[in-house]
Amino acid sequence: MEKELWKGNEAIAEAAVRAGVNCFFGYPITPQNEIPEYMSARLPEVGGVFVQSESELAAINMVYGASSAGMRAMTSSSSPGVSLKQEGISYMAGAELPGVIVNVMRGGPGLGTIQPSQCDYFQATRGGGNGDYRTIVLAPCNIQEAVDMTQEAFDLADLYRTPVVVLADGMIGQMMEPIVWHDVPKRELPPKDWAANGRRGRDHNNFITSLRMDAPDCEEHNRALQRKYDLITEKEVRWEELDTEDCEILITAYGTPARIATSAIEELRAKGVKAGLFRPKTVWPFPSKRLAEIAAQPSLKAILVVEMSMGQMVEDVQLATKCVKPIGFHGRPGGMFPSVEGIMEQAEKLLKEVQ
């Protein structure tokens, strides 16, 4: 198959088109602007709907509406814009509506910087809005994966009737890499017989709402949602490992820092330091079970978590491993990257400390 050179944001948009997205609603913000820009030209070509909404709130509520009618709908934004969408995402989770939300993260808090970051990990993996809910969170580390995950996100959203977040740092959105447009495996999906898209011969109207006034009913709804999240945790958790069989130091990172960590691991190995990589591809559900297994390996001396934040995923690593091995953290917040040298230095320092 022929390789093409795509920019991350454009590739995510085209992937959504190939996944059959019917509607895109969004509001501009750097560093994700190429997604709505691409969609504005491309969606009309395939009979889809593009709306540049008046705000992020409007965009996510348009996704709610279109999804209620059974459409494949998506929105994209970057950190501050995704904060604005949290209410709508919570309502979608409550109303059990599928939808895809792409967050091309930039440095925060507040308006922060347009440079890349991973500071929205907590927001993405803990629900983000009000209420007891989770969203599936896919975390690509290259453009090919961003393309594949975006396509899969629509199937996952429809299968579980839940919002799915594609969590990319700004680098994934802005950089260019060769990709191949190959067929992504499709899920078998149930019919959308719940959609509010006309009576269609049914004996009842379909209502879409997150409002559950009756407390016992609302409790049962929460328990049903939890059963769904348990099922997702059982079936959809994904990760990648590199050189974990014999490693004495395990670097855990997702997205761009995982790429930088891979270069650091190569150089550490060349120096005789047995380093390995654990890269969650779903950050919710988090690959806790497998990480705990690696942490228990007798050869493993320490874990170094690398993030473009002040330390968020590190808490999931602590929870997953129950801190059976010392856990170090190396983070660059505010739009800065960890360097290969910086990771090597921290890994070697941590190993020295535990020896």
Place this chain on the structure above:
Amino acid sequence: MSTVPGWMTACRLTALVGHSGSGKTEVAVNMTVALARAGVRMALADLDIVNPYFRSRERRDILAELGVRFVASSQALVDADVPALPAELNTLLQDASLRSILDIGGDAGARVLARYRHQIQAQPHEMLLVLNAHRPRTRTAEQAIASLRQIEATMGLRMTGIVNNTHLCGETEVKDVLLGAALARQVSDQTDIPVVCHCAARPLAGRLPELDAPVFPIDIYMKKPWER
């Protein structure tokens, strides 16, 4: 001191334009470095008002070492997404003793040149279209010419040359450069705009066959944070 090929010294003012992601910045930095190393008094302007990342400003250090005058909007303005242009740009357009290269943003980014159209037209200048045949919207001659005409309309200036910069980042092979050379040839034949050079990363450049225009061996300056 190295020598530079004739196509690079055709005139003192060159703007690099093209479809988004065609590699204008990499070509601009490489041309600037090649000319500066040959002892030419150089200036490079980063006038990209479209892209927030992978900007020629990130290579300021190398340019400073070579004594290149570097012109860009303040970082604060760029990171605030304000499409402001540096006043110092006028120096590059007026000072005939400077060899100036303008690094322009993709597609609509060419609009920054519209404002300076009359100043540019008043002197010998080059508008080089940077072309990558592996980019999704410039894969055929028809698409590439549509993009070229669109950019010409945006800036109100005519293209004077084509730079084949076809690559797949670190996965580029000889066949990719040749694919781009064939596309550049087709575009050239249909528009009468000459192909001025074919870019290829230095290790690849030596393996290319004879082509219709000189090969420009380039070094990769715009690296990703994990690339060494």
